[in-house]
Amino acid sequence: MAIYLTLTAVVILTAMLIKKTELNTGYTGDLRIHRGMKRQDMVNIIAMTAIFLALFLVSALRVNVGNDYAKYAEFMHLIYCDSYVPTEPGFNAVTYVIYHLSGFENFMLVFAFIAFFTVLFFIKAIWDQSEWFTLSFAMFMLLGYYFQSISTVRYYLALGIALYSLKYVTKGDWPRFVFFVILGALFHKSMLVVLVLYPLAGLKWKRWMYGVGAALCVSCIFLHEQYLELAKLIYPSYRNNAEEYVSGISYTNIARCVAVIAFALWVYRDKIRENKTYMLYFHCNLMGLALYVFGAFLPIVSRIGYYLTVTQILFVPAIIKSIKDDRKRKLITLMACLAFVLYFAVYMRGAGKDGIRILPYQTIMFHDMPPLLSDKGY
Numbered sequence: 001m002a003i004y005l006t007l008t009a010v011v012i013l014t015a016m017l018i019k020k021t022e023l024n025t026g027y028t029g030d031l032r033i034h035r036g037m038k039r040q041d042m043v044n045i046i047a048m049t050a051i052f053l054a055l056f057l058v059s060a061l062r063v064n065v066g067n068d069y070a071k072y073a074e075f076m077h078l079i080y081c082d083s084y085v086p087t088e089p090g091f092n093a094v095t096y097v098i099y100h101l102s103g104f105e106n107f108m109l110v111f112a113f114i115a116f117f118t119v120l121f122f123i124k125a126i127w128d129q130s131e132w133f134t135l136s137f138a139m140f141m142l143l144g145y146y147f148q149s150i151s152t153v154r155y156y157l158a159l160g161i162a163l164y165s166l167k168y169v170t171k172g173d174w175p176r177f178v179f180f181v182i183l184g185a186l187f188h189k190s191m192l193v194v195l196v197l198y199p200l201a202g203l204k205w206k207r208w209m210y211g212v213g214a215a216l217c218v219s220c221i222f223l224h225e226q227y228l229e230l231a232k233l234i235y236p237s238y239r240n241n242a243e244e245y246v247s248g249i250s251y252t253n254i255a256r257c258v259a260v261i262a263f264a265l266w267v268y269r270d271k272i273r274e275n276k277t278y279m280l281y282f283h284c285n286l287m288g289l290a291l292y293v294f295g296a297f298l299p300i301v302s303r304i305g306y307y308l309t310v311t312q313i314l315f316v317p318a319i320i321k322s323i324k325d326d327r328k329r330k331l332i333t334l335m336a337c338l339a340f341v342l343y344f345a346v347y348m349r350g351a352g353k354d355g356i357r358i359l360p361y362q363t364i365m366f367h368d369m370p371p372l373l374s375d376k377g378y
């Protein structure tokens with residue numbers, strides 16, 4: 001655990017050096033011309049590079065760390081042998097190309113490839129969209145998003161791409177939004193749900209829309225078996241063992257959604273209505289809350305829910321930064337950070353359990369990969 005604690009402390013402290021600056025630029029049509037770099041810009045570049053390398057190397061150099069590490073390595077072996085695997089074509093293509101270019105079953109390089117782009121998309125998404133980079137990045141670390149990406153690699157690559165694609169929803173750039181959704185779906189097809197969820201969240205909801213949403217929530221109580229069959233139709237891999245993937249009611253995620261929604265309404269209810277981006281974040285958390293409360297019977301509830309609640313790492317810093325009273329803002333910031341640290345401590349306490357299994361940390365520099373099922377002849 002020491003490496004994770006050290007990593008978290010170092011990258012968050014490094015992130016505190018980063019501040020967005022106004023560039024001195026000129027324009028010729030659509031071309032932006034840089035006319036000088038400030039000292040802070042250089043600090044930002046160095047700090048961001050250091051953060052990226054630290055996160056990437058810890059993830060890329062691991063071996064047999066993560067709940068699905070050995071299973072993914074086995075899938076890669078089957079892909080190399082042209083056998084059937086349940087993974088998406090993007091993951092299969094990356095594995096196939098890397099294995100054939102390497103000349104051997106180089107699963108470490110495949111994990112490194114995915115780690116590179118997972119970290120890249122998350123950091124770029126936070127940099128482009130957060131109003132307070134340091135706090136958003138701290139939430140990314142302390143709420144376990146980075147560490148969970150070590151365990152659930154395909155899904156968290158898609159989640160990073162989904163967070164990045166949000167900026168195109170707020171801009172109304174639908175071709176690019178669809179492009180990145182399809183790109184993410186090539187690695188985890190659950191990302192296709194954001195084609196509906198994000199544009200829906202970005203709408204200015206009318207009263208009748210809230211009524212329809214409430215009716216849909218109530219219908220889950222009486223029609224959950226029918227909705228479950230529909231989910232199996234959309235996600236056939238759960239057809240024979242859906243019960244194994246039903247995690248039940250997630251009180252932690254419900255509490256997070258309730259806290260964020262209540263906090264947003266308390267601090268700046270009127271500003272939410274005036275700002276399209278804030279409305280999108282607010283609706284994402286509202287839909288996430290409804291999903292966790294009324295859709296707990298679904299085997300894919302967490303995978304859909306995270307696409308909605310990941311917006312919290314952008315929304316919460318925006319809420320806090322909007323507080324005009326300096327003393328009040330600092331006090332709330334301190335309380336929020338303490339809550340994030342507590343969450344991190346609880347997360348790390350269970351980080352060695354099945355479902356996460358990122359502890360103990362092992363690296364290719366000092367440990368060997370245990371034999372796969374195919375190596376044992378099973």
